[in-house]
Amino acid sequence: MLQAETLQLLCLTASSGVPLFSRGSTKQLPFSVVGSLNGVHMFGAGHGAQLSSCETDRGSRVVWEVFQESLMLIAVSGGGGSGISELQLRRLLENVWNCMVLVLGQDELANIRNVERLKRELRSCYRLFDLLLERVNDEQGFMGDLTRCADCLLPSTSALLQDALDSFAQAAESEFGCLLVRGRVAQATEKWWSRLTSQEVVVLSILMHSLSNASSCDYPVFLPQGSPTVAIRLLGFQLLPGVHVCVLCGPKPSLYKAENELVSRFWSTLVENLRSCLEQADRSTVPPSVSLRWDVQALLLINRESRRAVTVCPRVRGGAPAEATPLLSSRRRLELLRLFYTFAVTRYFTSQETSVSSASEDFPQGFTHVPVQCYLVTEECKCYGLQSPQHQLFLLMDLSVPTFALRTVATQTLSAITSATAF
Amino acid sequence: MSIPPGSIIVSDWYHCADSREFFSKILHKKKRRKFGLLEAPMMPPHMNVDIVRYKVLISGKSGVGKSALAARLAGLELPKMHYETTGIETTVVFWPVRLKDSGRVLFFRFELWDCGESAMRRFDHMLPSCKEQVDGILFLFSFTDRGSFDDLSNQISRITESSDRVVKLVVGTKFDLFMHTDVTESDIAHFQEVWGLPVFRVGGDVSAGLGEVAPLLNALAENLWHQDCMAASTVSISPQAALRETGSEITV
Ligand SMILES: Nc1nc2c(ncn2[C@@H]2O[C@H](COP(=O)(O)OP(=O)(O)OP(=O)(O)O)[C@@H](O)[C@H]2O)c(=O)[nH]1
Ligand SMILES: [Mg+2]
Numbered sequence: 001m002l003q004a005e006t007l008q009l010l011c012l013t014a015s016s017g018v019p020l021f022s023r024g025s026t027k028q029l030p031f032s033v034v035g036s037l038n039g040v041h042m043f044g045a046g047h048g049a050q051l052s053s054c055e056t057d058r059g060s061r062v063v064w065e066v067f068q069e070s071l072m073l074i075a076v077s078g079g080g081g082s083g084i085s086e087l088q089l090r091r092l093l094e095n096v097w098n099c100m101v102l103v104l105g106q107d108e109l110a111n112i113r114n115v116e117r118l119k120r121e122l123r124s125c126y127r128l129f130d131l132l133l134e135r136v137n138d139e140q141g142f143m144g145d146l147t148r149c150a151d152c153l154l155p156s157t158s159a160l161l162q163d164a165l166d167s168f169a170q171a172a173e174s175e176f177g178c179l180l181v182r183g184r185v186a187q188a189t190e191k192w193w194s195r196l197t198s199q200e201v202v203v204l205s206i207l208m209h210s211l212s213n214a215s216s217c218d219y220p221v222f223l224p225q226g227s228p229t230v231a232i233r234l235l236g237f238q239l240l241p242g243v244h245v246c247v248l249c250g251p252k253p254s255l256y257k258a259e260n261e262l263v264s265r266f267w268s269t270l271v272e273n274l275r276s277c278l279e280q281a282d283r284s285t286v287p288p289s290v291s292l293r294w295d296v297q298a299l300l301l302i303n304r305e306s307r308r309a310v311t312v313c314p315r316v317r318g319g320a321p322a323e324a325t326p327l328l329s330s331r332r333r334l335e336l337l338r339l340f341y342t343f344a345v346t347r348y349f350t351s352q353e354t355s356v357s358s359a360s361e362d363f364p365q366g367f368t369h370v371p372v373q374c375y376l377v378t379e380e381c382k383c384y385g386l387q388s389p390q391h392q393l394f395l396l397m398d399l400s401v402p403t404f405a406l407r408t409v410a411t412q413t414l415s416a417i418t419s420a421t422a423f
Numbered sequence: 424m425s426i427p428p429g430s431i432i433v434s435d436w437y438h439c440a441d442s443r444e445f446f447s448k449i450l451h452k453k454k455r456r457k458f459g460l461l462e463a464p465m466m467p468p469h470m471n472v473d474i475v476r477y478k479v480l481i482s483g484k485s486g487v488g489k490s491a492l493a494a495r496l497a498g499l500e501l502p503k504m505h506y507e508t509t510g511i512e513t514t515v516v517f518w519p520v521r522l523k524d525s526g527r528v529l530f531f532r533f534e535l536w537d538c539g540e541s542a543m544r545r546f547d548h549m550l551p552s553c554k555e556q557v558d559g560i561l562f563l564f565s566f567t568d569r570g571s572f573d574d575l576s577n578q579i580s581r582i583t584e585s586s587d588r589v590v591k592l593v594v595g596t597k598f599d600l601f602m603h604t605d606v607t608e609s610d611i612a613h614f615q616e617v618w619g620l621p622v623f624r625v626g627g628d629v630s631a632g633l634g635e636v637a638p639l640l641n642a643l644a645e646n647l648w649h650q651d652c653m654a655a656s657t658v659s660i661s662p663q664a665a666l667r668e669t670g671s672e673i674t675v
Contacts, residue, residue, distance in 0.1 A: 103509050124541050127506035211512065213499055215460055215534065219510030220546050231546065234510075240459035251548065255511060256478070256555045263460050271461050 006078040007133055009096060011122070012038055013112060014072045020119050023129045029076065037062065037074055053086050063089040067097045068110040085342040088136060091146050098203045098224040099128040106228035127210050128203075135206075139331045141285070141311040142183065146338060149302055149309035150201045153184040154421045155277045156287040160270065161187045168266040169247050172235065172258050176248035181274075182281040183209045185308070197225045198307035204234070208246055211236055218255040221248075237263050242281070243274050285310045290420045293409065294320040295398040297381050298333040300341055301414070302392040303423055310423065311337070325398065328380060333396060336381060341394050344385040348374040349392060375406055384410040391418070425592070425621050428638070431645050433521040437633045445472075445519035445528060446633070455498025464517050464530055474517075474530045477647050480553050482582055483563030485540035487571050488596035488625075492563065493535045495625060496636050508539030511549060518640045522648075531644045554582070559590035559647055565597045566626070569605035575614065588654065590646040591620055594639065599626030 008024035017038040022028050029037075041064050044051040053063045059079030063086060066072045073096055075089040100109055103125045112118055135145045144151040155161060161179060165187050169177030176196065179187040185205065192201070200223050211217050215238050220231040235258055236246040245267070253262070267274070280287060292299075298313040313330050327333070345351075348371040376383040384406040386393045393414045401409060417423060428434050436442045448464035449456055458464075466472040481489045486505050493514040494501050514535045521528050536553050543549045562578055564571040575593065583589060593614070595606065611622050623639045 121541070124507040124509045124539070126504075130506075213494070213514075214512035215458075215515040216513045217510055218549075218552060220542065238459050239461050241457040243459065254552050254555055255513075256552070259460065259513075268461055274461075 007084065007092075007136060008076040009092070009129060009133060010034055010037070010074040010076070011096075012072045012074070013115060014066045014070055017042065017072075018115050020071070020115070021122050021126075021129075023126065023133060025133070026078075037064075037076070038072065041072065041074075053089075055086075061086060061089060063093060065090070065093045065097075068106070070110045070112060071097070071100075073097060084136060085339065085346075087342045087346055088146055088338070091148070092132060092136060094199065095132050095145050095203060095206070096129055098199050099132065099206065100125050101224040101228055102203050102207065102221050103128070105222040105231060106224075128206060131206055131210055137335075139334060140183075141313050141330075141334055143300060143309060143311055143334075143338065143341070144202045144205060147300070147302060147309050147341065148198045148202060149307045150185045150188075150198070150205060151183070152308045152310050153181050153186045153277070153281050153285045154287055154290075154310060154417075154423060155181070155186045155280060156289065157273050157276070158187060160273055161277075164266050164270055165189060165245065168245065168262060171262050171266065172247045172249055173252055174247040174249040178204075178208075178246050180205070180208055180244045180246070181277045182242050183212065184281065184285065186277055186281075193306040193308070195226070196223070200224055200226060201307065204246075207234065208236055208244055212238070212242075212244065214238065216255060216259050223248075239263070239267050240271070240274055240278065242278050284314070285312055286417060287421065290417050292413065292416065294318060294324070295401050296409075296413065297327060297396040297398060298330075298337045299396065299413065300337055300394040301417055301423065304387075304390055304392060308423070310417075313337075324400065332380075336378075336383070337394060337396055340376060340383040340385070340396065343376065343383075344374055344394060349385065349387050373407065373410075375403070377403060382406060386410045386414060425590070425619070425642075425646050426649050428621075428642060428645065429523075431523055431649055432641060433523055434641055435637070436519075436521050436641075437637055442519065442521070445530075448530075449517050449519070457497075457499075458515055458517060460515070463532065464519075466530075470528075472519075472528050472530060474532050475648070475651075476532045476534070477558040477643075478536060478556055479533050479559040479561060479643065480536045480538075480557050480582075481561045481563065482578060483540075483565075483596075484571055484574070484578075487563045487565045487568065489537045489539075489563060492561070492594065492596060492625065493537045496533075496535060496640065498636075501628075507541050508537060510542050511536060511538045511552060513537070516640070518644060520641065520644045520648075529644075529648075531640075531647070533640070533643060550582070557589055558650070559592070559643060561643075562591065562593045562620075564593070564595055564606070566595050566604045566606050566624075567597045567600050572606045572610065572614075576618070579618070588650065590643070590650055592639070592642060592646070593618075593620050593622045595622060595624050597626050598624040 006026045008029055010022050011020040012018060019034055041051045051064055055061050061077045063075045073093045075092050077084040077089060104121055108121060135142055142151050165177050165179050166189055169189050175189060175191040177189045178185055178192050217236040219234040221234045222228050222231050233249050234246055235249060235255060236244055238244050294317045300311050302309045313333055317327060372387050374385045382397045382399060382401055384395045393410060395410050395413060437446055463474055481492055483489050490508050491501050497514045497516045516533045518531045519528060520531055538549050538553050562575060564575055615622055
């Protein structure tokens, strides 16, 4: 249906199947195909069956989902052994829906009064849709769209930055503030983590990322879960190129006031700290005080309580012996990391939110224990997953690491990061 | 209404050798340097170069090229596709200028305010926010859209009141697509006569460097400075006092 490595996103009205938009890298699917995709879903619905996903023998995938009984979203991925999983497509649809709500509000989407008008309104979300489609094969280590966690950076000087952020947010009459460095959350107010849902944090990060060229911004946003029908304001400020601070607030203060009265008052003394955050971000998402073994290829660490995540994908390996095999490309490592994450959370570390139809292993069924570790040996690397009530770690290691040692390495890596950063 | 180009500042100054050390502060590897809000170009203190800050609104209907113009003036990459702006975005642009009479150099700091038309329509607080403390407005039309030109006078009266103390300039976008132009030179001459507002033409790649943006940035600087001097003289303080405070940016 589609060539390898390609991805199409379709949106139709759920009741009548009127196409609203289609986005994606390739040529649009012909209308007849779109019609059939909608048709089979409707056919199922007419017979009391809900069609949620299918896979062709050549590895193409289709995932359907209807939101608020109003809009149907369909994601179609090309085959050719590319690594886009069902979970990833399902998350894509969820994020696309949340972006629509973020920009347009739920009322507009749930009660369609005028299809042509809605089509027009949806155009204002295209920038975010296209960013989400790019993220599926992202090469910079952003994974929040898949993990439903905020992609974070762990800065060395966090206490100073936290104080500045808290006071800045307070002065802007907001409890929700967030400091982003190269698109990753370096610091956020307590409420940012405790009161926003993880899906909201993810789409807000995407929105801020799309605005990274602006010196400042004032964007009306609807929070998909917290405020789906009443718009609030997202104020964002580019402190340095690559460093942004944003707050969610009500009618006051005006953008002009916030920018002219608050920004330099709270941030100008921290310029050097912010610059060193930038330097760190260009090297790694974890501070230099965290020393990782040279045979770690990549890792994803999730804090399950606050829904924060750090991805580490070393650019060079320090201290490797001469005979060590070279690192896989970072693009490939990130792809493998996404696949391993998906493998682990759909089969072993399952929860309500990750259950997908393709989890075919019978093993967890009727089994009351919760697996806490899992591993996988492939031709390219060895993978180890570990979960505790607080954390989940997904680790890619060199093939040279003996399989029996994986558990120890994973445990050590986890404690190396958590003890140095209080993550 | 507006003053003739070159009456207050040295026009084409960016060509002159003595401007190099100033323009080098807004360039980086032959491209325009990006500045965060905490940054500003800084000259050695003894040179006594002030930064004067102005807020400039970019107005015009959806797709006319507001976001593209902001990017163009700041030397950022131009948007290839039309993505609607769904809120207010601002862009800071620094521009050095030499005053003709005193020979004094100033760094103008324009903050360009760009609000997407759809956001303006859907949210009532956008327009007042854009107009708060605004010093100048660029009214845009597109050479490829006759309607946008015909709507100029409506646009101007919708956004401004005659009592407003703002510099107004008109910018025609997509001039590079002259093959499809819907607006003729005589249309523009007529408009200029009726409204007394200068019309600038922009379009095409920004690769041409500073020469492409200089006429518009110079005109903005000149008219804003003039407006301030007039205001200062009517309340009988010296133009010097009209210098805005320079804020607390740090050296880069
Ligand atoms: N050829 C050419 N294209 C231009 C020019 N200016 C803008 N465009 C294109 O016109 C389209 C719309 O430009 P934008 O700047 O995004 O429009 P806008 O006024 O910001 O629109 P809204 O945000 O929806 O209000 C984009 O595809 C731009 O690339 C120009 O001078 N020349
Ligand atoms: Mg725009």
